[in-house]
Amino acid sequence: MHILLRGRDIDNIKQLAVYEKHDGFAGMKKALAMTPAEVIDVVKASGLRGRGGAGFPTGVKWSFIPQHEPVKFVTINADESETGTFKDREIMEENPYQLIEGSLICAYAIQAKAVYIYLRGEFWDIGDQLDECIEALREKGFVGKNIMGSGYDCEVYTHLGAGAYICGEESALLNSLEGYLGQPRVRPPFPAQKGGGLYKEATVVNNVETLANVPYIMSEGADAFKAIGTEQSAGNKIYCVSGHVKRSGNYELPMGTTFRELLYDHAGGPLYEDRPFKAMLPSGGSGPIVPLTDEVLDTPMSYEDCANIGTIIGSASIIVMDETVDMTWVASKVTKFFKHESCGKCTPCREGTYWLDKVIDRILDGRGSPDDVKRIADVAENMAGTTLCALGDFAANPIIHTIRHFPDDFAQHVQS
Amino acid sequence: MAIIGNSKYEERINHHIAKYETKRSAVMPLLYIAQEEYGWVNQDGINEVAQLLNLDPTQVKSIAGFYTMYSEKPKGVYWLQVCTDLPCALQGADDFHAWLKEELGVEEGGTSADGMFTVEHVMCLAACDKAPMLQCNFRYVEDLDQNKMRELLAKWRAEAAASMNGRSAE
Ligand SMILES: Cc1cc2nc3c(=O)[nH]c(=O)nc-3n(C[C@H](O)[C@H](O)[C@H](O)COP(=O)(O)O)c2cc1C
Ligand code: SF4
Ligand code: FES
Numbered sequence: 001m002h003i004l005l006r007g008r009d010i011d012n013i014k015q016l017a018v019y020e021k022h023d024g025f026a027g028m029k030k031a032l033a034m035t036p037a038e039v040i041d042v043v044k045a046s047g048l049r050g051r052g053g054a055g056f057p058t059g060v061k062w063s064f065i066p067q068h069e070p071v072k073f074v075t076i077n078a079d080e081s082e083t084g085t086f087k088d089r090e091i092m093e094e095n096p097y098q099l100i101e102g103s104l105i106c107a108y109a110i111q112a113k114a115v116y117i118y119l120r121g122e123f124w125d126i127g128d129q130l131d132e133c134i135e136a137l138r139e140k141g142f143v144g145k146n147i148m149g150s151g152y153d154c155e156v157y158t159h160l161g162a163g164a165y166i167c168g169e170e171s172a173l174l175n176s177l178e179g180y181l182g183q184p185r186v187r188p189p190f191p192a193q194k195g196g197g198l199y200k201e202a203t204v205v206n207n208v209e210t211l212a213n214v215p216y217i218m219s220e221g222a223d224a225f226k227a228i229g230t231e232q233s234a235g236n237k238i239y240c241v242s243g244h245v246k247r248s249g250n251y252e253l254p255m256g257t258t259f260r261e262l263l264y265d266h267a268g269g270p271l272y273e274d275r276p277f278k279a280m281l282p283s284g285g286s287g288p289i290v291p292l293t294d295e296v297l298d299t300p301m302s303y304e305d306c307a308n309i310g311t312i313i314g315s316a317s318i319i320v321m322d323e324t325v326d327m328t329w330v331a332s333k334v335t336k337f338f339k340h341e342s343c344g345k346c347t348p349c350r351e352g353t354y355w356l357d358k359v360i361d362r363i364l365d366g367r368g369s370p371d372d373v374k375r376i377a378d379v380a381e382n383m384a385g386t387t388l389c390a391l392g393d394f395a396a397n398p399i400i401h402t403i404r405h406f407p408d409d410f411a412q413h414v415q416s
Numbered sequence: 417m418a419i420i421g422n423s424k425y426e427e428r429i430n431h432h433i434a435k436y437e438t439k440r441s442a443v444m445p446l447l448y449i450a451q452e453e454y455g456w457v458n459q460d461g462i463n464e465v466a467q468l469l470n471l472d473p474t475q476v477k478s479i480a481g482f483y484t485m486y487s488e489k490p491k492g493v494y495w496l497q498v499c500t501d502l503p504c505a506l507q508g509a510d511d512f513h514a515w516l517k518e519e520l521g522v523e524e525g526g527t528s529a530d531g532m533f534t535v536e537h538v539m540c541l542a543a544c545d546k547a548p549m550l551q552c553n554f555r556y557v558e559d560l561d562q563n564k565m566r567e568l569l570a571k572w573r574a575e576a577a578a579s580m581n582g583r584s585a586e
Contacts, residue, residue, distance in 0.1 A: 084503045086542040121448075121485045122541055122551060157435045162444055162483035165539065179440035179469075181482050199437045240544070242503035248545035284540075285502065319503050319544075333502045337539055 003216045003236050004209060005252045007094025014129075016136050019097040025142065027218030031105045032150040036067075039109040043214065045222035047234030052077055052168075052207030053283065053314045055303045058214075064192035065110040065202045073198040074112045075177065075191075075205045076103055078119040078126075079161055079168035082284035083337055084317035087238040088208035090250050092119075092126045095212070096133050100156060102211035104147070105218055107154045110204055114155040118173050121162040130158050165341035169389050170205040172343065174198050183343045184389035209238060229255035233302035237313070243320040244271040255313075256305070260297040263320060275322040279406070282306065283314025285334040286394035288401040289327070292320070310401075327406035328413055331398045332360045338395035349392040352383040356399060363413045373410045377403050419446075419453050420464050429468065439469045443479050447486050456487040484538070485554070492527040492534040493576050497551045500537040503544035512548040513537050515562060519569070532576060533569070 002009050012018045019025075031039045044059030065072055076099070080088040091099055103115045119127050134156045137143040145153045159177055166172045167182040170191055176182035177198060189196030197203025213235055217225045226234045233255035239262055242248045246268025253262065263269065263277070270277055277292040282301075288311040290296050299305050306313045321330065339353035359376050362368045380399035383392050403410055419425050432445040446468060450461030457480045459473075466473040480486040487495070498513040517535050520528045527534045543549045546558035557568065 080542050081540065083501050083540040084544050085540070086544055089542050120542070121483070122554060122556075124554065155435075159441075160444065160448065161485075162447070163485035163538075164483050176444070177436075177441060178438065179436075179443040179479070181479065242544035242547075243506040248503075250545075281502075319506070321506060325506070330502065333505060337501060340539060 002252050004091055004098070004212050004238055005094065005250060006098065007090070013095055014093075014097070014133075016097060016133070016140070019095075023219055024097055024215075025101055025148075027215035028101050028105055028108075028142070029148065030218050031108055032148055032152065036109045036111055039105065039218070042222050043109070043217060046217045046225040047222075047229075047232075048210065048213055048217060048225065049233065049303065050207055051209035051213075051237065051315065053082070053286070053312075055313075058206065058210055061192065061206070062106065062109050062204055064190075065204060066194065067111070069194055069202050071199075071201045072110050072112045073201055073203040074103055074107045074110065074115040075170075075173065075198055075203055076115065076117040076211060077168060077170065077173060077205055077207045078117055078123065079165075079173060080123070080208070081120055081165040081168050082286060082315050082317055083334070084242050084281065084284040084319045085240050085315050086242075087240050087250050087316075089123065089126065090238075091208055091212050092123070092130065096126075096130055097137075098215055099208055099212050100130070100133055100137065100143075102214035103156065104143070104154060105214045106204060106206065106211055108147075108152055110202075111152075112154060112204070114157065116177060116198065117156070117158045118167070118177055119158060119160055120167075121160045124160055127158040127160055134158075164343075165337075166343045166389075166391060169391065171196075172389070173205065174203065181343075183345045186388065230300060230302045230304070232304045233313075237301065237316050239301065239316045239318055241267045241318050241320065244275070244277070244322040244325075245269065245320050246271055253301075256300040256302045258298055258300055259292075259318075262301065262318070263292075263297070267320075270322055272322065275324055277320060278323045278325060279321045279327065279330075281319040281321075281330075281334075282316065283312050284317035284319065285337050286390075286397060287312045287314045288397050289330070289405065290401075291405050327402040327409035328360065328364055331402040332357070332364055334398035335360055335395065338391065342391060342395070346387045346392065348383045349387045349395060352379055352392070353395050355379060356395070360399075363410065366413060368414045370411070370414050373403060373414060417453060418464060419449055419461065420468065422453070425449050425453070433468070440471060443469055443471065443476060444483075447476070447480055451486060456490050493532050494552050494572050495534045495554075497536055497538040497541075499539070499541045499543070499547070499549055501540040501544075503540070504547035504549065507547035509548040512560065512562070512565075516565065519566075532573060 040062045048058040049055040161167045164182050167176045171185035172182045191197040191203045237255045239251045251266045290311050335357045339357045342349045342353050344350045380396040384396040432442040446465045454461050462476045466476045500509045520533050525536045548560045549558040
């Protein structure tokens, strides 16, 4: 059953009347009948965790917002720029009202003045569609002053980025939205604190998929949501499958489904029958790569089980590679991404990605030495944990883990 | 023309300035408007955005330079950005990108001799299940192959020629 990708089950759910007919805004109505603190308690009890990558408990994040502050904001992370991620796009294209309803529930729970939806610039047509949805809701009295007669006021706006992966990092996103360079901020103060959020006001930043879960949680109850998935990973998750599978695409399945079920039953198994799977990046370019062994295939896709196999489920952008793929080339591709996307603020990230890219190119060209392989591993180890934002760690991951799991793929280029 | 005092943009400019807590926040949407008017973000556009938001032109220029979707030099009539990031590359995007450059006789980032096509490669565009893909003037074109691409190039050439003729007939 789809909770998020309902556009696949219900024709025209992107029209307000159809959305309403299928329980649309039932969650919002329930929320408005509760106190904000009660709404936060329901979301806490549901076990919902952030779908943007870090998996932070959503209700707990909302509870960090100081209630007494007069001005607060909600910012929706619709930057969707992690390599291999294309889930928020489908939610917003096919089921936009559910995102807006979830955002309004969040806004009510923290008593926000306004919601800003930060979309990657390429999603301008999605932005236009969301603007139309917001206007339709305003006409019905669901956005703006005195929402649904509750006395609560809230505006919803869209904002377009302009092609910078780093603006998906929440503090860079806030800078970008304020019209400054999209570079991360020094924390503390965190976005949820006065001084750290949008326009220095306390702010919740949540991913699109995270918030699209909230209407269901409110209308069906925390227990219904918690009943899906595993103990520590509640609910459904959208898995974006790409690479060497027969049927790439988005699959919404309960958390805790095994990689095997996803990759074989749903995605159809290896793209070419005679080329078995070799490796997988389960969280786009930024999470650790793992070999696709039987042990990995039988691992449930949950936060806790993925940690046991040395990786993360993160944004669940699952990039699958078959036995023909050279992991040195993969390390190079991913490194070029991070070199291009480093915002340049910290030296280890800026210089490190530049240098790693140069040396990997040399290795791929057959001009490298075994020492070069050792050196890039050392540089990557030293980069991790020394930077202002997590991009520095993300950039170290592909090097460290490809070399760890696939040393022969590197050795073949340097033994001449 | 200009964007200030241009009735085509007035409503949009006012909407963007009104929707944020500070004027400065409107710099990104206004840069898109400048790019729409001039075809790229030129100095005139930067000066006008700065004037509208009470910013220094050098601040506006540094914002424009930070993001890849603001073009700091003129592009061909069709700006083709091919995704060659990992998932697309696993489905043949590198070869497709190389073929396209050869077909049009351009280097990476270059524009074809007739001024029609600029080709460059970009990072993931959130369309990885529809590779190879590109965006043409910020519109996604997905599930491509060489045949489809040849047809599209011919179609775009014809459309550009038709709009040129239309303009000279005016
Ligand atoms: C370099 C970098 C890029 C990120 N990109 C995104 C992104 O595109 N979309 C997203 O939702 N979160 C992204 N994040 C995570 C956000 O910083 C933040 O954790 C998230 O938006 C919080 O929402 P959630 O709790 O609902 O997941 C990124 C983080 C980093 C460090
Ligand atoms: S780690 Fe990289 S991307 Fe993050 S702030 Fe530093 S330089 Fe910028
Ligand atoms: S890798 Fe090309 S769209 Fe994602």
